Amino acid sequence: MNTKKKISGFITIALLLTTTFAFTAPANAAGKGWRYWAYYQAAPNAKTWTAAMTGPTVDVQDGAVEGWSFVFDASDVPTIAPSIKPDFASICRRVNADKNLKRIALVVDFGRSAYAPKGEKVQKSFTKCVQIAKSAQGIDVLGQAVKIRAANSGLICGINGYPAKECGVEIPTPYAFKR
Numbered sequence: 001m002n003t004k005k006k007i008s009g010f011i012t013i014a015l016l017l018t019t020t021f022a023f024t025a026p027a028n029a030a031g032k033g034w035r036y037w038a039y040y041q042a043a044p045n046a047k048t049w050t051a052a053m054t055g056p057t058v059d060v061q062d063g064a065v066e067g068w069s070f071v072f073d074a075s076d077v078p079t080i081a082p083s084i085k086p087d088f089a090s091i092c093r094r095v096n097a098d099k100n101l102k103r104i105a106l107v108v109d110f111g112r113s114a115y116a117p118k119g120e121k122v123q124k125s126f127t128k129c130v131q132i133a134k135s136a137q138g139i140d141v142l143g144q145a146v147k148i149r150a151a152n153s154g155l156i157c158g159i160n161g162y163p164a165k166e167c168g169v170e171i172p173t174p175y176a177f178k179r
Helices: 003-022 140-145
Strands: 032-042 064-072 101-109 125-131 146-148 156-159 169-172
Touching: 032 156, 064 140, 064 156, 101 140, 125 140, 140 146
Parallel strands: 064 101
Antiparallel strands: 032 064, 032 169, 101 125, 146 156
16 A cells, blocks of 8 residues: 555545534534544654644654544544653664664554543553654654554554554544533
């Protein structure tokens, strides 16, 4: 599967999801939202996450941190950035620099049990330092570190088999988020 070509669809779906959340009536929003893999980035030396406004077919600088978080999102329940801080120095401390490659720290947060698909157990979040070609993009970093399942549109559906089958589904607001 050529993931780079399919990721352009990810941008369309991400924009569709964002537009849906922005224009959903509050009474409606409390009842439903979306469960999906959200993509975050932290530039070199950054200490906080920034929600990526594009898909992972973007160039990533040496020293950056890429983050993925399985989230529930509705207009009244914002997505939650990865729970692990974007700390490149800590994540990549044991991987020596190589002038021919770049080092990117990766954080994968499998989210909260409150919005896990029925019958599935939330995996333990992890970090990894990925040493990769200088021309590599965000999707390459993720693909080198984990098994990816993507929709034909490019939307990332599963990371390391989680969730097992679904892809960006609308669900009722989990009880943990109801006010």
